[in-house]
Amino acid sequence: MKKFDVIIIGAGASGCMCALACKNQNIAIIDAGKSLAKKIMVTGNGRCNLTNKNMNSSYFNTNIDKYLQKFNEKDALRFFESLGLITYSDPEGRVYPISNSAKSVVDVINLALKNKGQFFAGQKVIEIHHQNDQFCVLTDKDEFVAKKVVVATGGSTMQNSIKNLDISFKKFVPSLVPLECSNVKDLNGIKLSNVKVAATTKSGKTASEIGEVLFKEKGLSGIVIFNLSALFARERVFEGTVQIDLLPDMNEKQLTELLMTRRSLCVNVDKFFVGMFQNAVSNEIFMQSKLNTNKNSAKLTNDEIKRLVKTIKCLSFGVVNCYDNNQVFSGGVCLNDLDNHLMSKKVKNLYFAGEVCDVDGVCGGYNLQWAWTSGMVVGECL
Numbered sequence: 506m507k508k509f510d511v512i513i514i515g516a517g518a519s520g521c522m523c524a525l526a527c528k529n530q531n532i533a534i535i536d537a538g539k540s541l542a543k544k545i546m547v548t549g550n551g552r553c554n555l556t557n558k559n560m561n562s563s564y565f566n567t568n569i570d571k572y573l574q575k576f577n578e579k580d581a582l583r584f585f586e587s588l589g590l591i592t593y594s595d596p597e598g599r600v601y602p603i604s605n606s607a608k609s610v611v612d613v614i615n616l617a618l619k620n621k622g623q624f625f626a627g628q629k630v631i632e633i634h635h636q637n638d639q640f641c642v643l644t645d646k647d648e649f650v651a652k653k654v655v656v657a658t659g660g661s662t663m664q665n666s667i668k669n670l671d672i673s674f675k676k677f678v679p680s681l682v683p684l685e686c687s688n689v690k691d692l693n694g695i696k697l698s699n700v701k702v703a704a705t706t707k708s709g710k711t712a713s714e715i716g717e718v719l720f721k722e723k724g725l726s727g728i729v730i731f732n733l734s735a736l737f738a739r740e741r742v743f744e745g746t747v748q749i750d751l752l753p754d755m756n757e758k759q760l761t762e763l764l765m766t767r768r769s770l771c772v773n774v775d776k777f778f779v780g781m782f783q784n785a786v787s788n789e790i791f792m793q794s795k796l797n798t799n800k801n802s803a804k805l806t807n808d809e810i811k812r813l814v815k816t817i818k819c820l821s822f823g824v825v826n827c828y829d830n831n832q833v834f835s836g837g838v839c840l841n842d843l844d845n846h847l848m849s850k851k852v853k854n855l856y857f858a859g860e861v862c863d864v865d866g867v868c869g870g871y872n873l874q875w876a877w878t879s880g881m882v883v884g885e886c887l
């Protein structure tokens with residue numbers, strides 16, 4: 506049995522930040538994986554979008570202001586700078602290491618953690634018991650004892666390991682994930698830029714975003730779709746619709762005028778959108794407009810033009826599920842059950858940091874910022 510003052514379970518972004526912030530040296534960091542902060546390597550397409558200069562609670566499912574007041578994006582940038590990391594931000598405020606390599610972030614974390622506590626790699630925590638003010642942490646290889654435990658295990662199945670501690674979890678569901686949609690097969694591979702996408706959930710909640718959409722064999726992907734997937738995730742049901750306005754910069758009147766003049770192209774209707782939309786997109790518009798394409802464009806009636814306009818402004822797809830390659834999980838331990846230091850209100854000295862908390866943000870560096878913020882908030886009070 507190994508004895509420590511503090512045990513941090515999970516050496517991801519939040520667990521590492523927690524260890525770095527912790528003044529106590531007698532800490533054990535336990536992770537099922539082989540190395541520290543390994544997931545950071547895949548973030549931001551290998552570039553690691555570590556935070557965002559536009560940071561506030563509106564980018565998250567819940568209010569995290571009181572935690573951001575303790576450690577926000579500016580604090581995170583100062584902190585990483587003090588570790589040697591040089592960063593830059595893009596026009597949307599997304600911050601990346603200047604090397605454009607997530608490995609730089611992992612490397613500075615590893616360097617800084619060199620003499621901090623002991624790292625136990627390749628050990629999966631199976632159970633945690635709490636007895637006489639002590640926690641006993643059982644892994645698949647060893648047994649650890651400490652007065653304080655931090656759970657920083659991301660969106661894993663950790664709730665099974667602590668079910669005897671009476672901590673309630675909101676069910677984890679995938680978020681920031683491609684949406685599985687019906688009838689998209691014919692558009693597979695198509696990329697649409699500067700379109701406005703509106704999502705409506707089964708219960709009628711709506712949200713919209715402008716940007717790029719990618720069609721996959723069974724659904725839709727791209728940052729806009731990832732962000733809208735959060736709407737479905739927070740309702741716990743991936744059912745509803747996605748409607749795409751293909752030309753958001755034109756109103757219906759302008760578009761109607763444009764299509765009226767295009768009648769004079771005098772081409773067969775199936776060529777009506779040549780020079781305007783890709784073929785597969787045109788076919789989808791005709792299909793959703795229920796239009797007979799077997800005639801000359803000059804013969805398009807006003808009613809048919811109206812139907813085409815409606816479809817171009819509202820190309821619809823049914824959402825039937827989500828993919829399984831999500832970036833984050835929505836759900837976890839509710840902030841209401843945690844105090845200002847993210848300690849459980851029910852179990853003293855049991856802390857939670859990172860994605861295991863019921864905090865999820867949109868794309869753009871928000872989820873890592875929560876990992877840094879929560880890791881720092883917990884680490885500082887250990």
Ligand SMILES: Cc1cc2nc3c(=O)[nH]c(=O)nc-3n(C[C@H](O)[C@H](O)[C@H](O)COP(=O)(O)OP(=O)(O)OC[C@H]3O[C@@H](n4cnc5c(N)ncnc54)[C@H](O)[C@@H]3O)c2cc1C
Pocket residue numbers: 514515516517518519520535536537538542543544545547548549550553554555556628629630631657658659660661662663831832833858859860861869870871872873874876
């Ligand atoms: C492909 C991808 C790209 C992303 N890009 C970005 C981005 O650019 N910007 C951004 O802000 N966010 C991004 N994210 C989200 C971000 O990575 C997470 O929000 C963040 O890593 C969460 O940190 P965490 O410490 O809570 O959990 P994690 O990083 O998941 O770490 C949890 C750790 O706990 C360990 N663990 C789990 N269970 C156990 C157990 N029972 N015993 C022992 N160890 C255990 C795991 O091995 C893991 O190392 C991305 C995610 C993905 C998947």
